[in-house]
Amino acid sequence: MKIKEMRDLGEQELVAKEQEMAEELFTMKLRHGLSQLNNPLGIRKARRDLARIKTLLAQRQREQAL
Numbered sequence: 001m002k003i004k005e006m007r008d009l010g011e012q013e014l015v016a017k018e019q020e021m022a023e024e025l026f027t028m029k030l031r032h033g034l035s036q037l038n039n040p041l042g043i044r045k046a047r048r049d050l051a052r053i054k055t056l057l058a059q060r061q062r063e064q065a066l
Helices: 003-007 011-033 041-065
Strands: none
Touching: 003 041, 011 041
């Protein structure tokens, strides 16, 4: 998911997406450990998407605090 698409999401949608991505990343890491993951580069993509979502949530919280 691109950053522009993420910025269009509401805060509740971002929180839901964050939980979804965390679960997906956990599953991918587990499969990678068992050598059942077809594309190990997907872990990198999921990790970076999760970081983008967390960054957006943190930015929005800082904006609300001002």
